Amino acid sequence: MKGFPLHVKIVLGMLAGVLGGVLVQVAGVDAATIASVNHWIKPIGDIFLRLIFMMVMPLIFCALILGVGELGDLKNLGRIGVRTLLYTIVVSMISVFIGIGMVQLMQPGRDIPDDSRAKLIAQYTDKVESIKKNADAGKEKSFADVIVTMIPKNPMEDMVNAFNPEYKGGGVLAVMFFALMLGIALISLHSPKVDAFKDTIEGLYELIMKVIDMAMHVAPYGVAALLFVLISSTGWGVMLALGKYVVVVIVALAIHQFVTYPLLLWFFGGMNPLHFFRSISEVMLTAFSTSSSNATLPTALKAANENLKLPKQVSHFVLTVGSTANQNGTALFEGVTVLFLAQCFQIDLSMTQQISVVLSCIIAGIGTAGVPGGSLPVVAIILVSVGVPAEAIGIIIGVDRLLDMCRTVLNVTGDLTAAVVISNWEKR
Numbered sequence: 265m266k267g268f269p270l271h272v273k274i275v276l277g278m279l280a281g282v283l284g285g286v287l288v289q290v291a292g293v294d295a296a297t298i299a300s301v302n303h304w305i306k307p308i309g310d311i312f313l314r315l316i317f318m319m320v321m322p323l324i325f326c327a328l329i330l331g332v333g334e335l336g337d338l339k340n341l342g343r344i345g346v347r348t349l350l351y352t353i354v355v356s357m358i359s360v361f362i363g364i365g366m367v368q369l370m371q372p373g374r375d376i377p378d379d380s381r382a383k384l385i386a387q388y389t390d391k392v393e394s395i396k397k398n399a400d401a402g403k404e405k406s407f408a409d410v411i412v413t414m415i416p417k418n419p420m421e422d423m424v425n426a427f428n429p430e431y432k433g434g435g436v437l438a439v440m441f442f443a444l445m446l447g448i449a450l451i452s453l454h455s456p457k458v459d460a461f462k463d464t465i466e467g468l469y470e471l472i473m474k475v476i477d478m479a480m481h482v483a484p485y486g487v488a489a490l491l492f493v494l495i496s497s498t499g500w501g502v503m504l505a506l507g508k509y510v511v512v513v514i515v516a517l518a519i520h521q522f523v524t525y526p527l528l529l530w531f532f533g534g535m536n537p538l539h540f541f542r543s544i545s546e547v548m549l550t551a552f553s554t555s556s557s558n559a560t561l562p563t564a565l566k567a568a569n570e571n572l573k574l575p576k577q578v579s580h581f582v583l584t585v586g587s588t589a590n591q592n593g594t595a596l597f598e599g600v601t602v603l604f605l606a607q608c609f610q611i612d613l614s615m616t617q618q619i620s621v622v623l624s625c626i627i628a629g630i631g632t633a634g635v636p637g638g639s640l641p642v643v644a645i646i647l648v649s650v651g652v653p654a655e656a657i658g659i660i661i662g663v664d665r666l667l668d669m670c671r672t673v674l675n676v677t678g679d680l681t682a683a684v685v686i687s688n689w690e691k692r
């Protein structure tokens with residue numbers, strides 16, 4: 265594999281993993297043998313993911329302090345912050361409408377027979393229980409709690425629990441708030457010691473990026489392992505039963521990825537979409553293989569600076585905040601899934617309920633953690649709010665990882681599109 269660029273190596277790793285997984289399925293290897301093989305292969309994927317996750321918290325911390333610090337004054341921060349928020353709301357809304365339009369058109373939930381529905385739910389009861397527990401942790405929080413816990417009492421506690429789904433504090437958003445405040449202080453205070461602190465953070469940022477660079481060399485093997493485990497252990501019966509739903513999600517994501525984003529880039533970003541997609545191929549592959557916007561943040565920052573040549577002060581801020589708060593793919597997926605599951609249970613949602621689903625998905629896109637499966641507890645909460653039992657989520661768990669990989673690509677492409685558009689507005 266020596267001599268190939270990294271993204272080619274990652275594609276080769278993907279092909280190897282998919283091919284291996286399909287071969288195992290086609291050969292009809294029994295479940296026990298597959299489980300014992302995967303016992304050895306899974307750690308390779310986990311090592312790759314952990315190498316990257318290890319750096320995510322320190323990276324968010326440094327990138328946001330520097331991002332805000334580089335904006336130079338509070339007026340710039342306010343303007344970019346408001347633009348990012350408005351952009352996120354409007355583009356998320358477009359993505360949810362695309363998804364919901366597709367579900368109404370294709371009606372994927374009407375074809376699922378009652379007995380396969382019950383079978384699917386029964387298959388994943390353990391997983392559903394843990395999702396419900398996480399959903400309960402989220403449900404207990406009022407809107408006021410969400411705002412209050414975004415201000416960390418002890419930022420270390422939020423860093424430690426950032427990827428703990430049962431944690432009731434602010435998590436990643438609270439760490440961002442802490443970094444934001446330090447960044448604001450950095451803008452407002454100038455002294456030799458503060459300058460030295462900024463230099464130190466810059467140095468730490470460079471070191472983190474170097475470590476990620478090294479970790480990415482494991483990516484082709486990690487990706488091969490992750491895909492092999494996923495495909496070899498997926499029951500293909502599930503895939504067939506849910507085929508129409510899977511197609512609806514993927515087609516809706518593709519429309520947003522290949523129609524909405526290019527239009528935004530062209531009209532508002534002043535950038536040729538082909539150049540854009542060529543420059544971010546490694547980012548999309550990383551998102552696809554890790555299913556995590558947070559884990560893809562380092563690769564996205566690198567592509568923004570080196571390939572897209574975006575101004576650092578905009579890309580640092582927009583990409584770091586966006587990795588948790590701008591998730592168009594997640595919002596779209598949540599809308600499609602809630603409506604699909606309501607259809608499965610023959611529950612017709614009123615217009616008001618549908619509007620509340622759209623609004624919940626837009627807000628959820630801002631609040632969903634950028635980690636694998638981050639959407640599932642949120643879907644459970646929205647389901648209950650429109651009268652569908654939370655257990656219904658068991659129906660889609662078997663295909664969730666595949667859809668997670670696809671929606672994460674959309675999430676990070678959306679962050680980079682936002683960075684291009686907002687950089688262009690700033691230039692003007």
Ligand code: ASP
Nearest residue numbers: 556557634635637638639
């Ligand atoms: N995995 C997604 C992300 O990291 C979140 C989700 O939709 O589950 O962007």
